[in-house]
Amino acid sequence: MNTRLQAASRQVDGPLLRVTDLRTHFRTERGLVRSVDGVSFTLDRGKALGIVGESGSGKTVLSRSIMGLLPGRNTERSGSVVFEGEEIIGLSLKDRRKIWGKEMSMIFQDPMTSLNPVMRVGKQVSEGLRIHLGMDKDTARATALRLLQDVRIPEPEKRLDQYAFELSGGMRQRVMIALALACGPTVLFADEPTTALDVTVQAQILELIGEQRRDRNMSVILVTHDLGVVAGHTDEIAVMYGGKLVEKAPTRSLFANMKMPYTEALLRSIPNIEDPSHTRLNVIPGRPPDLVNPPKGCRFSPRCEYVQPKCINEEPPLIAAEHSDHVYACWYPVGSPVYRERRAQLDAEKRRAGHNQVGVA
Amino acid sequence: MAGSGKAHLRATGDVLLRVEDLVVEFPVGRTGLKVHAVSGISFDVLRGETLGVVGESGCGKSTTGKAMMMLPRPNSGSVEFEGTELTDLPAAAMRAARTRMQMIFQDPISSLNPRRKVRDIVREPLAIWKRGTQAEQLAKVDKLLEEVGIDPVRAGESQAHQFSGGQCQRISIARSLVLDPTLIICDEPVSALDVSVQAQVLNLLEDLKAKYGLTLVFIAHDLAVVKNISDRIQVMYLGKICEVAPSDAMYSSPAHHYTKLLLDSIPVPNPEVAVQQVTVQGEPPSPVLPPPGCRFNPRCPAADDRCRAEEPQLREVAKDHFVACHHPLFGGEAPVAVRSATG
Numbered sequence: 001m002n003t004r005l006q007a008a009s010r011q012v013d014g015p016l017l018r019v020t021d022l023r024t025h026f027r028t029e030r031g032l033v034r035s036v037d038g039v040s041f042t043l044d045r046g047k048a049l050g051i052v053g054e055s056g057s058g059k060t061v062l063s064r065s066i067m068g069l070l071p072g073r074n075t076e077r078s079g080s081v082v083f084e085g086e087e088i089i090g091l092s093l094k095d096r097r098k099i100w101g102k103e104m105s106m107i108f109q110d111p112m113t114s115l116n117p118v119m120r121v122g123k124q125v126s127e128g129l130r131i132h133l134g135m136d137k138d139t140a141r142a143t144a145l146r147l148l149q150d151v152r153i154p155e156p157e158k159r160l161d162q163y164a165f166e167l168s169g170g171m172r173q174r175v176m177i178a179l180a181l182a183c184g185p186t187v188l189f190a191d192e193p194t195t196a197l198d199v200t201v202q203a204q205i206l207e208l209i210g211e212q213r214r215d216r217n218m219s220v221i222l223v224t225h226d227l228g229v230v231a232g233h234t235d236e237i238a239v240m241y242g243g244k245l246v247e248k249a250p251t252r253s254l255f256a257n258m259k260m261p262y263t264e265a266l267l268r269s270i271p272n273i274e275d276p277s278h279t280r281l282n283v284i285p286g287r288p289p290d291l292v293n294p295p296k297g298c299r300f301s302p303r304c305e306y307v308q309p310k311c312i313n314e315e316p317p318l319i320a321a322e323h324s325d326h327v328y329a330c331w332y333p334v335g336s337p338v339y340r341e342r343r344a345q346l347d348a349e350k351r352r353a354g355h356n357q358v359g360v361a
Numbered sequence: 362m363a364g365s366g367k368a369h370l371r372a373t374g375d376v377l378l379r380v381e382d383l384v385v386e387f388p389v390g391r392t393g394l395k396v397h398a399v400s401g402i403s404f405d406v407l408r409g410e411t412l413g414v415v416g417e418s419g420c421g422k423s424t425t426g427k428a429m430m431m432l433p434r435p436n437s438g439s440v441e442f443e444g445t446e447l448t449d450l451p452a453a454a455m456r457a458a459r460t461r462m463q464m465i466f467q468d469p470i471s472s473l474n475p476r477r478k479v480r481d482i483v484r485e486p487l488a489i490w491k492r493g494t495q496a497e498q499l500a501k502v503d504k505l506l507e508e509v510g511i512d513p514v515r516a517g518e519s520q521a522h523q524f525s526g527g528q529c530q531r532i533s534i535a536r537s538l539v540l541d542p543t544l545i546i547c548d549e550p551v552s553a554l555d556v557s558v559q560a561q562v563l564n565l566l567e568d569l570k571a572k573y574g575l576t577l578v579f580i581a582h583d584l585a586v587v588k589n590i591s592d593r594i595q596v597m598y599l600g601k602i603c604e605v606a607p608s609d610a611m612y613s614s615p616a617h618h619y620t621k622l623l624l625d626s627i628p629v630p631n632p633e634v635a636v637q638q639v640t641v642q643g644e645p646p647s648p649v650l651p652p653p654g655c656r657f658n659p660r661c662p663a664a665d666d667r668c669r670a671e672e673p674q675l676r677e678v679a680k681d682h683f684v685a686c687h688h689p690l691f692g693g694e695a696p697v698a699v700r701s702a703t704g
Contacts, residue, residue, distance in 0.1 A: 054555040154643075169418075170644045198417035199582060201644055203626040207636075225555060228628030232636035251632045269560040270630055271589040277608035279589060281564050284557035287525055 014085070015042035016219055017066070017187060022079035024058075024065040031292040035061040037243035038079075040318075045186070048213060048220040050230030050251070052266075053240035056288045059223045062240065063189045066221075067104050068096045084186070102132040105180035109192040111172035115164040115179075121148075122160030125179050132183045147178040151208060170201035174208070181212060188213070191223045206233050227267055231255060236325075239263045242289045242299035245318065249326035259321055259328035261339070262300045298330070306332055306342045366675035367403045369605045369683035375408040377544060377576050378429065383438035385421070385428050389649060397648050398424040400600040401438070408543070411570065411577040413591030413608065415584055415623070419645055421600040422580045426546045429578070430462060431455055443543065460490060463537035467549035469529035473521035473536075480506070480516040483536045490540065505535040508572075509565060527558035531565065538573065546578045551586060563590055584623055588612055593681075596620050599648055599656040602675065606682040616684035616692055619657045655687065663688045 024036040035058045043049050053059040064070050066081050068088065081089050088099065108114040116124055125147055126140035135143065141160065148156035151174040164172055173193060180188055190209060194202035210233055213220045222234055230237050231251065238248040239260065247260040258264045268282040286303040289295055295302055301311040308331065316329045332338040367381065385399040399421040406412045414422045428435040431447055440447045447458060466472040473482055480502060487498040503513035509531040511524075521529055530550060537545055547566070551559040567590065570577055581587050587594055587608075594611045596603045596619065604617040615621045622641045629636075641660050646652060655673050658664040665688070673685040678692025687695045 054557060152642075168644050198644070199584070199626045200417060200622055200641065202628070204642065206628070226628065227556075227630040231630045231632045232628055232634070255630075255632050266557060267630055269557045271560070271563070271585040273585040273588055273612060273624075273627060273629075275589070277588050277591060278567065280567075281560035281589065283560040283564060285561075287527065287558065288555075 016045040016084060017043040018080075018082040019066060020080040020082075022062070022065060022081060023077065024061050024070065025076040027074040027076065028292075032076075033291045034243050034294060035291055036065055037291075037294075039240075039243075039245045040079075041238055041245065041248060043187070043219050043221065045219055046213070046217045047236065048210070048222060048234040050234035050237040051221060051223045051240060052225065052227055052230055052237055054225055054266075054288055056291070057240040058243040058291070059225075059240050060191055063106070063191055063221060063223050067100065067106060067189060069100075069106070098132075101128045101180075101185065102183040103185055104187045104189065105183070105185040106189040106191060107173070107176045107180045107193050109195050111169065111176045111196070112164060114176060115172060117164055120161050120163060121167070121175050125160075125175070125182055128179070128182045144178070144182070147182055148175070150181070150212070151175075151178045153178070169197055170205065173197060173201075173205055177205075177208065177212070181216070181218075184216065185218060187219045187221065189221045189223065192225070193222070194229065195224070195226075202229075209233070227270060239266070242294055243291055244299060244329065246300065246330070247326075247328040248318075249321075249328075253323065253326050257321070257326070259326070259333040259335075260300075260330050261304050261306050261332075261334060264334055265303075265305070305346055306339050308332055308338060366683075366685060368675050368677055370403055370405050371407070376405050377408040377410075377443060378406040378578075379439075379441045380404050380425075380429065381439045381441075383425065383428055383440065384436045385424050385433075386436050394649050397600050397651050399428065399435070400651070402597070402600070402602050404595055404602065404605065406544070406576055406578060408576055409574060410593065411579055411591045413587035413594040414578060414580045414597060415582065415587045415594060416597035417582060417623075417645055419599070419648055420597040421648070422582075422597050423548050425597070426464070426548050426578060426580050429546060430459060430464060460486070460540040461542050462544040462546065463540070463542040464546045464548060465530070465533050465537050465550045467552050469526055469533050469550075469553065470521055472533055473529055475521055477520065478517060479511070479519055479521060479524065479532050480513060482521070483516070483532065483539055486536065486540045492540070502535075502539065505538055506532075508569070509535045510561075511535065525558075527554050527562060530554065530562050534562075534565065534569065538569065541573070542575070544576045544578065546580070548580045549582070550579075552581065552583070559586070566590065584612075584627055596623065599645055599651050601656050602685060603657065604682075604684045604686075605675065606679075606684075610679065610682050614679070614682075614691060616678050616682065616689040617657075617686050618661050618663055618690065621690060622660075655685075 020040045022036055022039045026033040026035060039062055051059045051062065065077060080087060122141060122144050125144040129135045129140040129143050145156055145160060148159055153159050153171055153174050194205050197205060209220060222230060224230060234251050237251050237254045239246050241262050247263050265284045269284055271281060284303055289299050297313050298311045298316050301307045310331050316331045318327045318329045320327050381403045382401050383399055384401050386395040386397055388395055416422045429440055434448060442462060445458065450458060483506060484498055484502045506513045506516050511528060511531055551562050554562060569575065579587060579590050591608045593605065594608050595605045596617060598619050603619050615624055643660050646659060652659050654669045654671055658668040667687050673687050673695055675683045675685045676695060678684050678689055
């Protein structure tokens with residue numbers, strides 16, 4: 001298997017990554033867009049964290065903001081990101097470059113536009129090896145070949161001298177992964193890594209990322225809109241809505257004991273393959289908030305079926321559930337008396353309307 | 362051209378659309394090679410039915426949808442719609458036939474004219490076909506916009522980019538219904554939408570289908586979505602049909618190894634369900650040089666010499682359940698076929 005010993009030698013107490021009150025706002029003609037608005041979380045070494053949310057929830061901006069990949073102009077960033085014990089917010093471009101690829105790397109949704117179209121695959125993979133690890137040309141090429149084998153690209157010798165356009169979509173994403181893994185990063189950000197791929201290829205790529213994470217004791221942040229993808233491939237899940245983190249829990253605990261009505265609504269709007277065909281789908285009415293003028297209280301309140309006056313006026317803080325590792329931001333979480341009363345009301349209404357929906361227990 | 366069989370075509374019932382031996386090929390530059398996008402498929406759709414067409418990119422599902430509209434005309438084969446053969450219809454008659462069959466596309470924003478007001482976009486088909494007076498046209502447009510959940514007043518003063526993706530898809534749906542079609546071909550209509558919005562659009566399609574007595578051909582790669590909306594599902598792979606079955610049967614007992622692979626690959630939003638180990642590696646080969654025999658054979662766990670040489674024909678393995686496979690997951694081995702003379 002792969003040699004990845006640097007991580008162990010630099011072991012620092014505490015979590016690998018600690019994000020505190022991170023805010024990332026963009027100045028636009030329409031006003032300040034609050035894409036990430038006070039997000040805090042920690043990530044331990046070797047763990048996989050899923051960040052889930054709809055388009056515009058801020059999940060992509062969050063991951064890029066942590067890495068410092070956003071353009072400086074018109075961006076306002078505050079808060080703290082401590083990585084291996086060091087604050088990385090405010091680092092110069094030169095210092096950030098030392099981190100990119102070597103400590104933190106990222107794979108993107110569209111492998112075609114993220115790879116260099118006029119540079120051979122082998123050269124792209126070995127570029128980081130030569131710069132960060134100071135390898136000579138031949139060693140770098142041999143290492144690149146081994147990386148392509150690791151990500152199980154068929155005929156790896158031949159691929160080294162090919163260009164991205166000569167490869168299939170799944171193979172391009174494998175090259176992206178090889179490139180991201182080249183310098184043995186401690187954290188891999190995967191931003192919708194399988195959204196552009198077919199479902200059979202998606203399964204292969206997710207399996208590959210999981211396998212590499214275990215082999216290398218690397219942490220993974222998997223950013224996606226698909227609760228199905230995170231369910232099987234993460235240890236923890238953070239749900240984002242309107243630039244805020246609204247629920248975070250270990251994966252099993254989240255699915256078994258959802259607290260935030262948004263998380264529940266999101267899960268229930270996915271067509272379940274086990275339901276008979278023509279089963280009426282649960283919808284979340286309306287659409288995500290405008291992040292220039294987000295709603296005053298809970299940002300989900302305009303779309304929430306269980307909304308109460310307090311939700312409209314006061315923003316709920318992130319509080320712990322029965323277990324301290326499960327946090328959520330809701331005044332009347334799933335299972336609370338107010339929630340249950342409203343649920344019963346809604347179920348009665350739906351029965352009258354004649355929809356074949358089943359209420360939650 | 363070797364066909365994939367027609368055992369699944371229905372002789373009885375109110376057949377609205379019947380496609381036989383449909384072949385669509387595209388030249389690859391000046392190389393003399395061809396992309397075999399659709400290679401001799403046959404299927405039918407009954408009036409009021411929803412047929413789901415599912416498969417990965419490059420399987421020919423979108424090409425099939427477009428070929429039904431003669432966009433472009435298929436290389437060979439027949440498409441019979443409401444009793445009329447479309448493949449040799451003159452251009453003017455074909456234009457008239459298209460008012461009865463409409464299409465909704467994947468990217469709702471780019472399929473609406475960015476420079477026109479949304480209300481005018483929805484009205485345009487009525488204006489082209491001179492249906493009713495201007496007042497009648499506007500009344501119809503406003504009624505449809507309200508039905509799909511778009512404020513007609515806002516639609517009268519706004520352009521497509523001022524609406525969200527989900528709203529644009531609703532506008533596309535209103536436009537497709539304005540000429541009172543019988544058949545709507547939906548090509549990945551919800552793939553670009555968030556799950557919460559996807560559910561809204563799927564429910565809307567079901568409601569409109571019931572209200573207007575529509576027949577749907579629903580093309581998508583997401584098997585859960587297709588299963589939710591369809592009565593029957595047709596699985597395609599590299600320009601061929603693998604399996605045709607009622608939606609629930611397709612899910613509960615897939616017969617084709619490829620259908621099983623598709624089902625196993627769906628990520629289940631439940632961490633208690635163990636992630637299926639990926640048993641099949643690789644990706645669909647290029648449709649320029651499709652493999653001989655069964656086109657799935659290079660990736661199939663059950664492939665043998667027969668699969669590499671002889672193309673399987675569709676045959677019935679359970680009631681209304683058809684599969685094109687020599688060694689299906691149930692229903693027994695395919696009988697060694699007498700070579701058809703058409704080849």
